[in-house]
Amino acid sequence: MKVALVVDIIRQEEKMLINALNSKKVNYDVINASMEPLPFNKALGRYDVAIIRTISMYRGLYASAVLESASVHTINSMDSITICGDKILTYSKLFKENVPIPDSLVSMSPDSTMKAYEEMSFPIIDKPPIGSWGRMVSLIRDIMEGKTIIEHREMLGNSALKVHIVQEYIQYKGRDIRCITIGEELVGCYARNIPPNDWRANVALGGMPSKLEVDEELKKLVIKATKTVKGEFISIDILEHPKKGYVINELNDSPEFKGFLLATGINVAERLVDYVISRYS
């Protein structure tokens, strides 16, 4: 088995993956997707599996696209990256399969967004379909805050950022839950507490990680969500709704796992490499 580890910037996570690949004696190459042109060429078929670990969503998606076309198995697949990389596509797949998501409206013009605000009761969340680390996820508490957001989004250069997901604000318990899955198994979960003066629990924004007991319902839910988006190595953000219980907020096809290691003690890099060996060699 020959593995390609596809990166752009090498963070601590990628170093851990390289360590695991080395210590488990896997035959692998590191491919820097930002340095080398990737050809549509069957010769790339020399790899059996590619682990996609770029920070840039587009680099990951397109590296996966080129590698898959040469019949390399990519983790995650181009289809899965496409879905997880876009919150509307994610919600579409989940909602169709009756996986609970926040109540959401999609609006695609300023006027339509004003209507969407009127249909929900404040406070609400307004976020664009693409973007990472909670960026531009806005808490909107009245119509004036909403107008400001609409005006700013209209100025952005990327059409997808002018699309609004207007959704209920779920702040129950002041935390969110993050789980990681590999293949069809749950690796673990932890909680991220929302820091003061923010409404998002993303660790990059200062969210504090803490331990979490995983019940059977949560376990089943994240595995179902992972399958629904055809994911193989996924992190899942879950909100707790006072009435609906667990609700899937977002899925990520290139999981960060430094915070996960701190909270759970589980080495995700080793688990992933073990999985690749057992499944594809």
Added chain:
Amino acid sequence: MKVALVVDIIRQEEKMLINALNSKKVNYDVINASMEPLPFNKALGRYDVAIIRTISMYRGLYASAVLESASVHTINSMDSITICGDKILTYSKLFKENVPIPDSLVSMSPDSTMKAYEEMSFPIIDKPPIGSWGRMVSLIRDIMEGKTIIEHREMLGNSALKVHIVQEYIQYKGRDIRCITIGEELVGCYARNIPPNDWRANVALGGMPSKLEVDEELKKLVIKATKTVKGEFISIDILEHPKKGYVINELNDSPEFKGFLLATGINVAERLVDYVISRYS
């Protein structure tokens, strides 16, 4: 059967569809995706089929996503719009299934693009993965022209536009071929001649339509390409390569068909409505 015709701006094509729906007595609503928020809500399941006809690729994609999640059959599907809306994803699917595409490299940084230019011989085509009507499809004849393009792309606000598809320039016969498929059948094809002082045949850029004899090879190819991208109503741009023969350049999930009508005399709107009736009612 209840049909939703999803639009943003109503062009001549959409008027023709409305005429066809009326004359064939189909029960339908027009949904303006830019005016109304679209909810994730099973009530949308009152529609059996949605024909997606927005000019904005994102509006079409997201309308399809929301409708599909309520189990509406959408033409085209969210998956198909995703693939056809991105030339790298399109090439990935086609190349994997051995459908001929232009020789292409994907580069994702300025340095990598300079390397890609060096690996091919000028003149070459450099185009971003997204965009319509031939926009930003650049003919690059030497390294100086290439540097200019790289600098401009780097300034764009959308990360996908900083990605370069660097590919062989196929100008054989000075035309391209455009075909339209519905379901698994070819509706017809015509040729678009490249106007003087351009390198693209897009009608919007002044390309002159003309009649074309369709041979069996072309017919098989476009049907295979349509299936490969899971398309149901697709237009296909084909180039003729002096050695490789027919080569798929691009697929479009929201076919314009005014030029097609002029060149072939075939009323695509009626054909599509007939197909929807025969297949889904």
Added chain:
Amino acid sequence: MKVALVVDIIRQEEKMLINALNSKKVNYDVINASMEPLPFNKALGRYDVAIIRTISMYRGLYASAVLESASVHTINSMDSITICGDKILTYSKLFKENVPIPDSLVSMSPDSTMKAYEEMSFPIIDKPPIGSWGRMVSLIRDIMEGKTIIEHREMLGNSALKVHIVQEYIQYKGRDIRCITIGEELVGCYARNIPPNDWRANVALGGMPSKLEVDEELKKLVIKATKTVKGEFISIDILEHPKKGYVINELNDSPEFKGFLLATGINVAERLVDYVISRYS
């Protein structure tokens, strides 16, 4: 005397100017700055005066620049358009001459903007230095609203829009005052009442115009402000501060005067043409 009326889109205001030029038998040409290349060429000196009336600030600025270089007198001058087109440059000139402006901080990075928020007490206004019609002028009531604005501004493609003017929020009397000056004279003023669910009085945003008594202090202030920015045909937005009295919020080098006509009955177009005749022929 030969006049150039420089436009891009012809609104009602420009039609009124054309009527006034015709009825007063002025020899003039209409120059569409978006249709014709403007040469650096002394032949443009055939015009004595150019009235700059483009909607696009840049088109007006650059048309003025090219015409001035051929020694045409432009209303307004390139220098004046430069200053009025940028709120920081405007405040610089006014504050230096002790013309009252809102208390303001200029911050030029996300961290620095967070500091600026901390230095002022909420609610505050955060606006970029460039832009018209109140666009992106944000009312910020707490640090969470501030974070959202900072994140959105950082995504914009124009560096000037990433700069923040953080300033006191002056809402006293629920209105702003708009005056128009020509040469060194005040043409008139009116009030614009802030509509419900907004914090801005711009007519484009629904602000209701009403009559206003002009006192001597206001008159002196707007004439001083006009001179300070070297303006010749200027509209001035004034706020009323409970302690400081009149405060200059903004100057505009291409006054809209439809709302002004409704509120005051004064025909600004005729006044301007009379001024040009008396001063430059």
Added chain:
Amino acid sequence: MKVALVVDIIRQEEKMLINALNSKKVNYDVINASMEPLPFNKALGRYDVAIIRTISMYRGLYASAVLESASVHTINSMDSITICGDKILTYSKLFKENVPIPDSLVSMSPDSTMKAYEEMSFPIIDKPPIGSWGRMVSLIRDIMEGKTIIEHREMLGNSALKVHIVQEYIQYKGRDIRCITIGEELVGCYARNIPPNDWRANVALGGMPSKLEVDEELKKLVIKATKTVKGEFISIDILEHPKKGYVINELNDSPEFKGFLLATGINVAERLVDYVISRYS
């Protein structure tokens, strides 16, 4: 005398300035314009002189604006930065004063730019009014190259970048000349040779510096150009035209002087600090 050295990123040039300020025992503060909010406040008047050295043009301009409003003398002044920061404003001032510039047309729409191309003979230069280091300065050799540039510019998020300066291409002698002035004196000049496969001599793009004999005509020209833009510390790019002789291409209000030191042996940082001491203390 108290000096403010205004920076954002500290390059080698700024280190040299700090060394010179230290060795000449000047009382100074370093102000990081990206870290601290700058208030409109007369207390900034504690500085007599501010040397503006930000890499970001906007940070420099706005720092200068705020400092000037508190009656600090800034090098360069807000007016001078405004002019030098925009090539159309620069050309306007120079052409009005009969300082030679390249033959140039300003076009402000795609159609108008196509007309501008037709009015000149290829090859021509097309560049936007703003931007540094030769970025987006395009050599256009035929109408196809021109179309590509127009399409790319139209996609940019900053309106000023959609404006085209279409000008004659002056390649005589395969080099450009760069001079630096302080106050009303010429510090020196050197030549930058255009590297292979480029059309621009900018050192950042690989241009090789070499010595240059300065004649009286060149000396007079650069001093006149400096005065015309109200500059106090300026670098000037000069082209040599086979018929017109020296032609001013561009002025820069925040001169880089590493390449200058290598080519001439002159320590610009020391010269500048000497000038500030002799003139303002």
